Amino acid sequence: MTKQASKPLLTLALAFALQAGVAEEVRVFTQPPSAEEMGQLLFPDKTGPKTRSLTFSQVQDSSATKTESVAVALPIQFDYNSAKLRPEAKSYLDEVGRMLTMERFAGESLVIQGHTDAKGSDAYNLKLSQLRAQTVKQYLTSQFAIQPERLRIVGLGERKPLPNKDPYDPLNRRVELHRVQ
Numbered sequence: 001m002t003k004q005a006s007k008p009l010l011t012l013a014l015a016f017a018l019q020a021g022v023a024e025e026v027r028v029f030t031q032p033p034s035a036e037e038m039g040q041l042l043f044p045d046k047t048g049p050k051t052r053s054l055t056f057s058q059v060q061d062s063s064a065t066k067t068e069s070v071a072v073a074l075p076i077q078f079d080y081n082s083a084k085l086r087p088e089a090k091s092y093l094d095e096v097g098r099m100l101t102m103e104r105f106a107g108e109s110l111v112i113q114g115h116t117d118a119k120g121s122d123a124y125n126l127k128l129s130q131l132r133a134q135t136v137k138q139y140l141t142s143q144f145a146i147q148p149e150r151l152r153i154v155g156l157g158e159r160k161p162l163p164n165k166d167p168y169d170p171l172n173r174r175v176e177l178h179r180v181q
Contacts, residue, residue, distance in 0.1 A: 032091050035098035039105055041072050042179045046104045076136060076175040083131035093136060097144030109150045109180040112136050118158040118167035130155030136175050
């Protein structure tokens, strides 16, 4: 691990390279990425050349045969056993909303994946993760007038904890955004 990667300033999981649905790389930051930064991660073809620090792979979406995506994992925190957004989550979602309302991203769509930690049953966590993804979608559609059909939700429950994290770690209660092509 590099010195930069181990700095205590790192708390936001930003870029995931996904292959067959398994996270291979996680980058962590303290502040919400700006709308511009998020746009560069999710839609690099709309913003200019790719940077060396990003890895691209494919993610499956049940409504399409194949989609390519750079995932952005945000620590959208929810109260334990709840789909209610914590106030600190709104600054992250506000940047997502700003990005989706930028002219060059106006036609783009996202898959919103909800995740939980491993506390509770698989069935309960799956339902809770779907509710959390729905809460994020609702926030973006109500606060930024994003068309609902641009946002697809998927609940994954506890199935995909963050790499190198205990499945019970609260950081696993998160939301990931994936580009839909």
